[in-house]
Amino acid sequence: xxxxxxxxxxxxxxxxxxxxxxxxxxxxxxxxxxxxxxxxxxxxxxxxxxxxxxxxxxxxxxxxxxxxxxxxxxxxxxxxxxxxxxxxxxxxxxxxxxxxxxxxxxxxxxxxxxxxxxxxxxxxxxxxxxxxxxxxx
Numbered sequence: 001x002x003x004x005x006x007x008x009x010x011x012x013x014x015x016x017x018x019x020x021x022x023x024x025x026x027x028x029x030x031x032x033x034x035x036x037x038x039x040x041x042x043x044x045x046x047x048x049x050x051x052x053x054x055x056x057x058x059x060x061x062x063x064x065x066x067x068x069x070x071x072x073x074x075x076x077x078x079x080x081x082x083x084x085x086x087x088x089x090x091x092x093x094x095x096x097x098x099x100x101x102x103x104x105x106x107x108x109x110x111x112x113x114x115x116x117x118x119x120x121x122x123x124x125x126x127x128x129x130x131x132x133x134x135x136x137x
Contacts, residue, residue: 050097 017025035042056069 046096046100049093050100052093 058067058069059065060067
């Protein structure tokens with residue numbers, strides 16, 4: 001029998017999944033179904049976030065306090081005790097826009113030059129070996 005190397009029949013059989021893997025897959029599928037249910041609302045919110053969010057603010061004339069209004073409260077805009085102001089609360093979010101584009105039209109590839117790094121490290125090792133060989137450190 002040869003020493004070392006791969007042994008026939010060693011390891012898990014191909015396609016075998018552990019209980020931990022099966023649990024992760026089940027959990028992932030549950031999460032996917034929840035996300036699918038709310039997909040339209042989440043994408044719309046992400047688009048609004050990329051464009052910038054607007055809030056309708058009401059200022060109480062008596063107390064001077066500001067309060068954020070929802071759509072139902074906007075009907076009360078004619079109330080004489082409030083002054084209505086539209087405010088841009090949040091600027092457009094560039095990372096949300098980038099994420100939407102990357103998911104829609106694919107993320108652009110990033111070029112990494114690995115050869116230059118390898119050559120530099122090899123040259124450094126060769127130079128160090130030459131110095132050691134000549135007794136210089």
